Amino acid sequence: MLHDIGGQAPNPRQTKIAVVGGGSTYTPELIDGFARLRDTLPIGELVLVDPAAERLELVGGLARRIFAKQGHPATVTTTSDLDAGVAGADAVLLQLRVGGQAARQQDETWPLECGCIGQETTGAGGLAKALRTVPVVLDIAERVRRASPDAWIIDFTNPVGIVTRALLQAGHRAIGLCNVAIGFQRKFAALLGVAPGDVHLDHVGLNHLTWERGVRLGGPEGENVLPKLLAEHGDTIAGDLHLPRPLLDRLGTVPSYYLRYFYAHDAVVEEMWTKPSRAAEVAAMEKQLLEMYGDPALDEKPALLAKRGGAFYSEAAVDLAAALLGSGGSPYQVVNTYNNGTLPFLADDAVIEVQAAIGARGATPLPVPQLDPLCAGLVANVTAYEQLALEAALHGGRDRVFKALLAHPLIGQYAYAESLTDQLIAHNQEHLAWA
Incomplete structure (x- = not known):
């Protein structure tokens, strides 16, 4: 069910944007950009989609207040119904974290037991995130294609390179975005x-x-x-x-x-x-942010949000959506x-x-001058890993996970790859249909 929290009917001549993962504590950064840059990307309707209803209402309420303070006329709606939320959208932004901060905490800790980097997008933790995320994103994208076949999918969901490749290989109108x-x-x-x-x-x-x-x-x-x-x-x-x-x-x-x-x-x-771990820091920060978002007097993104990560994400997202949709950028x-x-x-x-x-x-x-071997070698190596990671995410299986880990330049030893494979599967069974 859609919940109107804006108060005005959407202007059909303006853009409809849907944000999947709209209950994220990131979202007010995005809302702030939409409000400030409305001449670049004129939005008539903004839909925040998220299964976490309580978080969604907190974020949605703050979104309405930010828009109202800055005089933005768009209607803001919130919904847990993905199909309804993306129907008729011109662009759909994906900002998901499958498994939440608890899964991130695992990604950042168990690889350390093998002396390997514990990080949510790099190394074994990054592979775990890809395995959890790719099937979910592809399901969402198929539903977007049915509801809004001409919509652009802008992916901000990590690991962005692997997720974007999955979307493009499945034939979706998709582009990956990062704030680096x-x-x-x-x-x-x-x-x-x-x-x-x-x-x-x-x-x-x-x-x-x-x-x-x-x-x-x-x-x-x-x-x-x-x-x-x-x-x-x-x-x-x-x-x-x-x-x-x-x-x-x-x-x-x-x-x-x-x-x-x-x-x-x-x-x-x-x-x-x-x-x-960064996950522990972010979890504590998110708790504070959600308490702030529930304050009916708050009508701007809080300063604490700058420490959450994703700086300038909103400006990059507005710029990209505007260019894709022909409104500027x-x-x-x-x-x-x-x-x-x-x-x-x-x-x-x-x-x-x-x-x-x-x-x-x-x-x-744009054309790129030839890369020197120092960069080209690492790019080629990690690209090979990403291909194997995507195959593991799409088809599952312990051997595919092992090969992806063995190919990663931060792992590369079979004993480490064996141990990390076992740990990855053990820590992510609830998210892996084949495990």
């Missing part, structure tokens, strides 16, 4: 003293495995100021990444934060043993989409994360 690139864009713009829209990134790799090889002013052909950035602000950038400044100087690039799991694996594992954006020859050493149906031209037909990756 827009975070770098905003950071670099601030350091350079320019507007974010003036910063174009030579961003290349796979989701959560990317490098900024250039920072250009004005567009794809603009002046590359990355050497200047590293010379003048290298210490600041390295500090944000928790990587040593000399490494950035030697690479001549800015790797994403997630490259730390590869470049400083043993140090990160030791750190994970001694610090509370930047012509070039960093997205996850089919390789289609962009990186010649990968198959065409591999999913990469690069700058692309965005329009009504989707994403067309």
